[in-house]
Each structure stands twice: as structure tokens, then as C-alpha cells.
Amino acid sequence: xxxxxxxxxxxxxxxxxxxxPTHFFVTAVQTKKDVFTDRGDSCxxxxxxxxxxxxxxxxxVLKNYMDMHECSYQWxxxxxxxxxxxxxxxxxxxxxxxxxxxxxxxxxxxxxxxxQICNWGIG
Numbered sequence: 001x002x003x004x005x006x007x008x009x010x011x012x013x014x015x016x017x018x019x020x021p022t023h024f025f026v027t028a029v030q031t032k033k034d035v036f037t038d039r040g041d042s043c044x045x046x047x048x049x050x051x052x053x054x055x056x057x058x059x060x061v062l063k064n065y066m067d068m069h070e071c072s073y074q075w076x077x078x079x080x081x082x083x084x085x086x087x088x089x090x091x092x093x094x095x096x097x098x099x100x101x102x103x104x105x106x107x108x109x110x111x112x113x114x115x116q117i118c119n120w121g122i123g
Contacts, residue, residue, distance in 0.1 A: 021083045022090060024057040025050040025121030028073035031113065046073070047121045054078065054094075061096050061105050069105070074098045076105055077120050089119050 031043045048068055051057050057078045061068070068076065076096040082088045095114070096105040 020090075022080050023050045023052060023083055024054050025079050025081060026057050026060055026068070027077050027079070027120040028068050028070075029075040029077060029114075029120065030073050031075070045120055050081075050121070054080070058094070064105060069098055069103075075111065075114075077114075079119070079121050081122065091118075 025047055026049060027045050027047045029043055029045045048060070048066065051060070059065075061076050061078065074097060078094045078096075080090045080092040082090060093110070095108050095110050097108040097111075098104075099106050
């Protein structure tokens, strides 16, 4: 079991203090700009699942398990959530972007268009 006190994630805007059991959700995101449509700034997302450690979640992203890219999902976010019926995002996350040259996801900073959005996985 992972708790709020352990993580190697880029974003850290914690809303809780203390030890709570958490899960890490992996969500693929596709902006309309990435698929060359003219429907504005909207985006589509797909939650691929969750695991009990950040390391397992990151391994799934970096190895593109189950072809999460699907030739369209340019972004992935791993978000940490407190385990409960009403899941609360902890404010800790890590973004990844698809690199066309290497055909892999690489760690990156949170994109500007995503700064006002949270709870991608179950929001």
C-alpha cells in the first residue's frame, strides 16, 4: 500500500496531510489539436486503470502496456487518489507525452492547457 508520504511524481499540490492509502490512476488524453480537427480546445480521455504503486503505473506508461497510445493519445497522466468510495485526488500527478521519434511516452511537465483541470481518471 502506498501513502501520501511517498512518491517520485512531478506535480505535488497536496490537499491532505497525513497517511492515507492511495491508488494511482493512468489516464490517456487526446487533444483535438493532436488529431487535426476543428472542434476547439476540447479533448477526449480514457482511464486505462489503476494500481497500488506509482512505480507500477509508470512502468505501464513507459512500456505502453495494452497499446495505450492507440495512434491517438498523445498525453498520459498518472494521478494519485485516496482510496475511498468518493475518491479524492491528492494533488500529486505526473504527465507524459508521446515522442514520435522513439515511439514511447516520456516524462514531461504539465501542459499549459491542463493546468486548471484535475481528476482526469475519475473526474
